[in-house]
Amino acid sequence: MxxxxxxxxxxxxxxxxxxxxxxxxxxxxxxxxxxxxxxxxxxxxxxxxxxxxxxxxxxxxxxxxxxxxxxxxxxxxxxxxxxxxxxxxxxxxxxxxxxxxxxxxxxxxxxxxxxxxxxxxxxNRFNPYFVQIKESFDKGEIGDISFIYSRLSDRIDVPLKWFNWSGKSGPHWFLFPHIVDLICWFSNSLPKKIFATGKKGILSSHGVNTYDSVTGILDFGKFYATVETSWIIPQSWPSIVDFYFKIEGSKGRLIVDFNEFICKISSDVKNELSFPFIAGYVPVDKxxxxxxxxxxxxxxxxxxxxxxxxISPEDGLNNVKIIEKIVESIEKENIVEY
CATH class of the missing domain: 3.40.50.720 (NAD(P)-binding Rossmann-like Domain)
Incomplete structure (x- = not known):
């Protein structure tokens, strides 16, 4: 072949x-x-x-x-x-x-x-958890979307220790693409209006000039979605990722909570309790x-x-547009049209 x-x-x-x-x-x-x-x-x-x-x-x-x-x-x-x-x-x-x-x-x-x-x-469009709940959604098993809530955050060592370019990105660019895409993918629609707020201070005190946290409300007309992200989960938190996704429907609800699907490792040698996030990638037998x-x-x-x-080129483009509008809303301290 x-x-x-x-x-x-x-x-x-x-x-x-x-x-x-x-x-x-x-x-x-x-x-x-x-x-x-x-x-x-x-x-x-x-x-x-x-x-x-x-x-x-x-x-x-x-x-x-x-x-x-x-x-x-x-x-x-x-x-x-x-x-x-x-x-x-x-x-x-x-x-x-x-x-x-x-x-x-x-x-x-x-x-x-x-x-x-x-x-x-x-x-995450290939993540079995999301594939499974989207199948239920597409069959109409939870009715119409009333609202969506999702948060995706990382522990503070991600921006401080993983990369030397964190100040040129932020939790909004690094993490929002995942959950914004999931929302648009499930609903097969784009928002009409966006309002967002964000805070800086903790990361900038470490020399990383970007948002600590961002919260946005995406108004799709028939429903709305609240999205949250941050890069300041304490270093002592056992999991490097906090990921939660919920669709509240007219006839049911769908939830994926990665804080529940976890592996736990307690080590006296390392003096720590950790919840490794392993669902995405683990080398097994090479x-x-x-x-x-x-x-x-x-x-x-x-x-x-x-x-x-x-995933089309337009899916990637629309994702960028939405996040850029979130930033615009923060800077203008006002609702912006998509």
Whole structure:
């Protein structure tokens, strides 16, 4: 079987999942990886036995490569994605597609011009919990949506220890893409009005100039959705993620609460109690297990079979527009039209 030749640009925490998935998926052949941090690029290169470069243009110019994952920091997607599309590569970009509507529009325009796939990696659409409750929703088992409430927050060590670029993003750009996409996906609609508020102070005291927390109300007309996110869960909290999603319907309710579906580890050696968030990705027998690999495999399947992904370029663009409107509402201290 002829395989799709792939590359990954940005091999940090999540980029490595792309590397591992391509390396083990039967329809993919990982040709090259790229990261501007040569030490990290070399480490992943040796771990997965794949060539590396520190210049993404080498990947763009390699005519053998057909599909590229872009897993660079949130703010650093546009130039790389456009370069790949101009060089006839199909592109899977990590969420958010971009951190401005202008950048996202440029990317979508280039995708249409090239005729290549541009897919944003909204991997919770492949999460079995959400797949299951959406099946119930689509069958009409809870009636019409009355309101939706969702929160997705991270412990403070994510912005302070995981990345050196946190001040160029924030919980709104790093986490809202997941829950905003889920709300639009379930409802198959876009908001009409948005009101939001956000606070700064805790992270800025650590030198990270971004929002500690953001809350938004998205008015869809027939229903509304409240979304919450933060990057300041205390370091002592046992789980790195707080994720809750609820749809209240006219005839029922749907809830996914990741605080309930947990593994617990208590260690006197480490002097801590932890609840590892393991549902998305766990290496088992040298293979990636979990829903985080599924959209990557779906992307390759679409390239292989020459079909459109379930996530369109417009889905990624609309997601960016909504979050940018949330920021606009905070800054204007007023309701904004979508």
């Amino acid at each position: 002829e395989k799709i030749k792939c590359a990954v640009i940005g091999v940090g925490i999540f980029g490595e999942i792309h590397v591992h998935t391509y390396k083990t998926y039967e329809r993919a052949e990982l040709v090259k990886i790229c990261d501007i941090n040569e030490k990290r690029a070399k480490e992943i290169s040796e771990k997965y036995n794949v060539r590396y470069t520190t210049d993404y243009k080498e990947i763009a110019e390699d005519e053998k490569i057909q599909a590229v994952s872009v897993a660079t920091p949130d703010f650093a997607h546009k130039d790389i994605v456009v370069e790949m599309l101009k060089n006839n590569k199909n592109v899977l970009v990590e969420k958010p597609m971009a951190t401005s509507t202008k950048d996202a529009e440029i990317m979508v325009k280039e995708a249409k011009k090239s005729g290549k796939i541009l897919m944003t990696d909204f991997h 293979k990636p297990i979990g829903f985080a690999s599924l959209p990557i495999q779906h992307f390759i399947d679409c390239v292989y079979e020459n079909r459109k992904p379930v």
